[in-house]
Amino acid sequence: MTEPAEFRHTTVLLDEAVDGVLARPDGVYVDGTFGRGGHSRALLARLAPEGRLIGIDRDPEAIAAAAAITDPRFSIVHAGFADMVEELADIGVHQVDGVLLDLGVSSPQIDNPERGFSFRFVGPLDMRMDTTRGQSAADFLARADEREIARVIKDYGEERFAGQIAKAVVARREAGTPLTRTDELRELVARTVKTREPGQDPATRTFQALRIHVNGELEQLDQGLKSALRLLAPGGRLSIISFHSLEDRRVKQFIAAHSKAEFDRRAPFAPPPELALVALGRVKPSETEVRANPRSRSAVLRVAERTDAPLASAKGG
Structure with missing residues (x-):
């Protein structure tokens, strides 16, 4: 069934997020917040024939929308991205080349009065992403x-x-x-x-x-970041879009905590510890995008890469 036009979603930072996460076209990727599939479709368009994409979402309506994607390289899982390690293990995936997260609430959720997310509409005071x-x-x-x-x-x-x-x-x-x-x-x-x-x-x-x-969103995010780091192969990428300071602060601090080597005064001559992540950049929507989609104005994209290289040879170290 086609979704009503008023419930459709305009994907934020589409090209930037996909550029950020796509480490290798023949890899395995996770879209941990499938929503209505904007990022997933863009990723599939750029994956090689042997690539694979797993979508994850808590919202039953998002799971239903995913049925419209018939690409054999794509599969969908009804779960929160915090549980991606366990959910992917159940389908035989233990390592991935990239994880993309578009945090917060989607336009179809906001604009449907029955979901109760917005004060602009009269509806039940629900707000659950997984109803x-x-x-x-x-x-x-x-x-x-x-x-x-x-x-x-x-x-x-x-x-x-x-x-x-x-x-x-x-x-x-x-x-x-x-x-x-x-x-x-x-x-x-x-x-x-x-x-x-x-x-x-x-x-x-x-x-x-x-x-x-x-929705336990901040707890989901904290656990989801740890899960993503566990899943990423060396050279794999995190590409995360946040929409308010509580989310972005957590993402920024997580990347920083795993991309800085702490000097151990008790062992000054020990070899430098291995870094888990290297921060690759921070991106905000362009003025053109904000004019076309005002909901994008608060978005922040952060990208980081998994590395097992010692500090001396790590990118950006």
Whole structure:
């Protein structure tokens, strides 16, 4: 079935991300966030006949969309990319030449009111990327105490009014009218948050925070980065697109932690330790792309390469 036009996705940093990850055309690659397959299709177009691509996604709608790709070099797995080591082992893949991750939420998820990701649409307060499991945002707000709600909104939304919002959520719940819909949460936040940056809806940070928490996005990212490093063959590449500072900071710190050799003062004459990664670059969308797709404006692409070379011969060392 063809997806409604309003739910279609414009892939961000398409060529840049594929250029970054494609170490060798005849290799094995993972698109850990298949979405609607923009990056996967571009990768397949550039893979050699003996190449292979495995798509991974948590969203059942993304898995259904992947059925439209009939290329025998492609296969799809319903899972989170944090579990890619185990999932790929189940299909006989233990090493890959590249892992591409396009983090965050996709346009079809945002634009479908039934998914509950956006305050711009009226719908159930769900926000789960995998609708077959886990608690929804409404479930969380119905059960968590005020301190936990405030922590989530503050830590994941960087919201300075987190305490007041949490207090209002709990007060409404105790009055017998728990939040169940996106418009209810948006209105509650609007009444609670008195000031906001020009052009930003007061509910933006709260919706982001709840989505990140419900989906365990930062935990998924931390585990996914470790899994990707375990899978990468020497010379293999990581190509990761982030959309907010909480994600990008983790990616940047992970690459830095695995691309710097720590000097051991206790053994000054020991041979230099081997590096796991070499950072290859950071890319932002062009002005042309941002004009064509405003949602790309906050995107950051980071690329790194797996290496087992000692510090003295490692690229960029």
